[in-house]
Amino acid sequence: MLTKSSARIFFLGGTIVTFVIFIGLSWHTLSRDVPQKTHEENITPAVIAGKHLWENNNCMGCHTIMGEGGYYAPELTKVVERRGEAYIKAVLSSKTPWQPRGRKMVAYGFNEKETQDLIAFLKWVGETDLNGFPPKPKYKSTLNTK
Amino acid sequence: MKYKSQKVAYWFFALAMLLLALQIVYGFIMGFARVGHDVLHDFIPFNTARAVHTNLLVVWLLTGFMGAAYYIIPEEAEEELVSVKLAYVQLISLAIVGVVAIAGYHFNYWEGRKFLEIPRPLDYLVVINVLLFLGLILATLFKSRKRTTTSLVLTMGLVFAALLYLPGMIWFDNQSVDAFFRWWVVHLWVEGVWELILGGILSFLLIKLTGVDREVIEKWLYVIVGLTFISGILGTGHHYYFIGTGKTWLIIGGIFSALEPLAFLGMVLFAVAMYRKGEKKHPNKLALSWTIGTAIVAFVGAGLLGFAHTLPQVNLYTHGTLVTAMHGHLAFWGAYAMIVLAFISYAMPNLTGRKLYETSRGSYAFWLSNIGMLGMTAAFGVAGVAQVYLERKMGMDFGDVQNEIKVHFVVLILCATMFATGITLYILEFIRYGRPTDEALEVPPQRAAIS
Numbered sequence: 004m005l006t007k008s009s010a011r012i013f014f015l016g017g018t019i020v021t022f023v024i025f026i027g028l029s030w031h032t033l034s035r036d037v038p039q040k041t042h043e044e045n046i047t048p049a050v051i052a053g054k055h056l057w058e059n060n061n062c063m064g065c066h067t068i069m070g071e072g073g074y075y076a077p078e079l080t081k082v083v084e085r086r087g088e089a090y091i092k093a094v095l096s097s098k099t100p101w102q103p104r105g106r107k108m109v110a111y112g113f114n115e116k117e118t119q120d121l122i123a124f125l126k127w128v129g130e131t132d133l134n135g136f137p138p139k140p141k142y143k144s145t146l147n148t149k
Numbered sequence: 150m151k152y153k154s155q156k157v158a159y160w161f162f163a164l165a166m167l168l169l170a171l172q173i174v175y176g177f178i179m180g181f182a183r184v185g186h187d188v189l190h191d192f193i194p195f196n197t198a199r200a201v202h203t204n205l206l207v208v209w210l211l212t213g214f215m216g217a218a219y220y221i222i223p224e225e226a227e228e229e230l231v232s233v234k235l236a237y238v239q240l241i242s243l244a245i246v247g248v249v250a251i252a253g254y255h256f257n258y259w260e261g262r263k264f265l266e267i268p269r270p271l272d273y274l275v276v277i278n279v280l281l282f283l284g285l286i287l288a289t290l291f292k293s294r295k296r297t298t299t300s301l302v303l304t305m306g307l308v309f310a311a312l313l314y315l316p317g318m319i320w321f322d323n324q325s326v327d328a329f330f331r332w333w334v335v336h337l338w339v340e341g342v343w344e345l346i347l348g349g350i351l352s353f354l355l356i357k358l359t360g361v362d363r364e365v366i367e368k369w370l371y372v373i374v375g376l377t378f379i380s381g382i383l384g385t386g387h388h389y390y391f392i393g394t395g396k397t398w399l400i401i402g403g404i405f406s407a408l409e410p411l412a413f414l415g416m417v418l419f420a421v422a423m424y425r426k427g428e429k430k431h432p433n434k435l436a437l438s439w440t441i442g443t444a445i446v447a448f449v450g451a452g453l454l455g456f457a458h459t460l461p462q463v464n465l466y467t468h469g470t471l472v473t474a475m476h477g478h479l480a481f482w483g484a485y486a487m488i489v490l491a492f493i494s495y496a497m498p499n500l501t502g503r504k505l506y507e508t509s510r511g512s513y514a515f516w517l518s519n520i521g522m523l524g525m526t527a528a529f530g531v532a533g534v535a536q537v538y539l540e541r542k543m544g545m546d547f548g549d550v551q552n553e554i555k556v557h558f559v560v561l562i563l564c565a566t567m568f569a570t571g572i573t574l575y576i577l578e579f580i581r582y583g584r585p586t587d588e589a590l591e592v593p594p595q596r597a598a599i600s
Contacts, residue, residue: 007364007368010371010372011371014374017376017379021382021383033329036393037325037326037329041324050322059261061197064200065199069391069393070469071469072469073196073199074469075182076195077547078469078547100190104548104551106185106551109194109196128324131393132393133393135465138466140544141542141543142542
């Protein structure tokens, strides 16, 4: 029968082994995979300024990006490709709450530079390689034909 | 209770109750916004309500854990807390930082990083606060010669939880790296070190409530926390599928996170087995219901519902949908909210001397809140699955899908009302107990030390 000391060895041993593997994989990911898959060379000052705006206004509290966020408003990873820059600019600079289909967005009324920075950030996100996310709809051709 | 200083736990529990009540209010604000009644939009837009809702959860759970630690550590170490005064300072400063952070969210003062919205200047205050808390716990343990496995596992969980807060405080220009380290905090907390805290509290409760020998319970505690770490550390990979990292994580994350339910399965088998085995049944039936309930609901909510969408083939479609909210609600309720409520149910009669062991209000609180939460989980689940098919498979527009699934949020609000009724009864029962008193001391500590 299992003794308390062997149970302790199972706990400590298992933890240390998996932790070491985890650190190794993390190191590999951060030094090799991420810079390559996210095109780190394309992170311009505008992209960084856009990320600041993204965080300071908690956009993630409603929207999702890379699938992470609030599930209350649309996923924005591919928004530049889907909507185009002009539409995004109109939403971001609107002085009254944007409310497509009844659901309200806070009216941020961003200025020209802020709008450009956020678009730069969203464009950069849209070009990252996310292992196939967001998935392409299977039946797109039969819908949205209006 | 056996030591005077354990009384400080009561005030932590009281703060936890207050924050829990507020958390539910903000939950309702979001529920109503989703069915189209976003009347508070100008003052509390959805992102504010959401940040407040999730942060209050984290803070009230941590407050509950701290209260439980202040109760458990003196009893396990057989030593008064080194300083009760500093414990009150810690409580008050925790409440102040929490209130400032929550108020700030209403004025756009935050960091929009899911679950870690507390702005960085306040992060430093959180760190100081937690250091003070850990200092008091560790000093008490250090002073005593008695170190039990239960107290060590609990303390280890608390220390690691504090250390893991730090990676979340670093700024990264790359959104992928930012997300990568944000999960070091969030995942390694809830699917790692918090389970040590859960295991420690559960083990303490089972020792007290079932009368099974400590050696047997603590042996299984090691096995369970071992399973937690072996699956949970590499299981972090299930957050690294689609955020700009390599494909290795699809395999590693998939395999290890699929093993995560094992720890919860172990926990439920262990709790039920100890309950059956125990001959000396403690009269506190309510605390026992919450304790066994924690193990069962944690297995369903965190284990099974987590497994339901953890494989990368499935997660590709469910990632970033309401399916996550479905899992999140039952997992946090079962694994963490219920263990805190279990502990409060156990500790209150001992702190106040009023033996409200089997009241009907107490059992209504248990059943209404649990059935309400199960109903909410089902509503989120149906909404989430519908969203996956309509939006991700059929390619319908996000807003159209949200309008289609609105009806499930009506069900959600109804179930949430039931849940909130249960919690209200629980809080009323908490108030009925009154304040802790020295008259509730079992044996004077000097004599306890001799025997």
